[in-house]
Amino acid sequence: MDTHGQMQRTVERLTSSGRGILAADESYPTITRRLSDHGIESTEENRRFYRALLATTPGIGEYVSGIIFFEETLGQKTDDGTLIPEACEQQDIVPGIKVDKGLVDLPGSDGEKVTQGLDNLGDRLDGYRAQGALFTKWRNVYAISEGTPGIQALEANAEVLARYAAIVQSRGMVPIVEPEVLMDGSHDMARCAEVTEAAQTTLFAALRRHNVRLEAVILKPNMVLPGKDLPRPTPEECAEETLKVLRRTVPAAVPSINFLSGGQTAEEATANLNAMNQLDGPKPWVLSFSYSRALQNPVQAAWNGNAANREAAQQAFLKRARLNSLARKGEYAA
Ligand code: 13P
Secondary structure (H helix, E strand, O other): OOHHHHHHHHHHHHOOOOOEEEEEOOOHHHHHHHHHOOOOOOOHHHHHHHHHHHHOOOOHHHOEEEEEEOHHHHOOEOOOOOEHHHHHHHOOOEEEEEOOOOEEEOOOOOOOEEEOOOOOHHHHHHHHHHOOOOEEEEEEEEOOOOOOOOHHHHHHHHHHHHHHHHHHHHOOOEEEEEEEEOOOOOOOHHHHHHHHHHHHHHHHHHHHHOOOOHHHOEEOOOOOOOOOOOOOOOHHHHHHHHHHHHHHHOOOOOOEEEEOOOOOOHHHHHHHHHHHHHOOOOOOOEEEEEEOHHHHHHHHHHHOOOHHHHHHHHHHHHHHHHHHHHHHOOOOOO
C-alpha cells in the first residue's frame, strides 16, 4: 500500500462507527500529577500495569478505536508478556503515539508558549512505526488573557503544527492536530469562541501552506466553554457555540473531529459531545472524543494503585467508554 492508502485505512479504522480515541499519552510529569491525585506513585511498573490494564479491558474495542500512548508504553508489555501495541491490535484498536516534546517559552511574546519537537521527528517516527504506531498526536496550547493569544503565538504554533502534520503524513501515518485553547481563567464563552476561531483559521491556513492532506488529518479541538471559574453552560449552549466555530473554520474534507476534555468532568464531557451529535444543521465530520481525563479519572479512582482493583478499574473504563460511544451517536441519556 502507498502512503495515501495506509493513511486512508488508518482513518477508516479510527473513525469506525460508535468509537472514539483514548488519550493515555501523559508525559512523565503529567502522569505523575494524575496518579498522585489518587495517592498512587508514578513508578515504571505502575505506569505499565495501568496502561496495560486500559489496553486489555475486555470488550473495550467496541467503543475505542485508537489509544494514544507516550513513548515509554510502546515498548512495555501486558501481564501475559504481549507488547501493549500488539494487545491493542488484538481488540482492533489502533496504537498511536504523542510525538511533541512539550512547551517552551515563545520569546518576544507576552508570556506565551510554543510547542517543540520537530528536530529529528522523521527518524523518531520511523522508530515508533516499527513499534506498531499508526497515528500521532501533537498538542499546541493557547492561554486566554486580555491580550493573548497574540498573532505571533497563533502563527508560530500553527506553523509548527502544520510542519509536524506534513512530516507525519510523509511516513504514511495519520496526524492528530491539537490546538487547545485552555479553559483556565474567567473569560466568557464569546471570548473562547473568538480565540478558538482564530486558532483554527490560522491552523488551516498553515496546513494548506504545507500541503497537508486534509482527508488524512484528525482535528482534536477544545469545546467552546467559559473559563473554568464561571458557571457551566448547558450542553446545548456548548454544542451550539462549538459547532458555530467549527462550521466557520474546519473544511468538510477533514474526516473526524475528536474533542479533548480539557478539565471538564467526565459527565460534562459526555453530555456536551452528545449535544453536538444531536444538534441540527450541517455536520460534515464525525464528532467523537479523544479524552484523557474524562475517560481516565474514574478508572484511576477505582484502581487506586491496588492490583486487586484491576477488574473494577476496567469496569469503570468500559462504562465511561460505552457512554461516550452513545454520545458519539447522540444516543446518551444523562
Ligand atoms: P484531556 O481530555 O484531559 O484534556 O486530555 C486530552 C489530551 O490528550 C491533551 O493533550
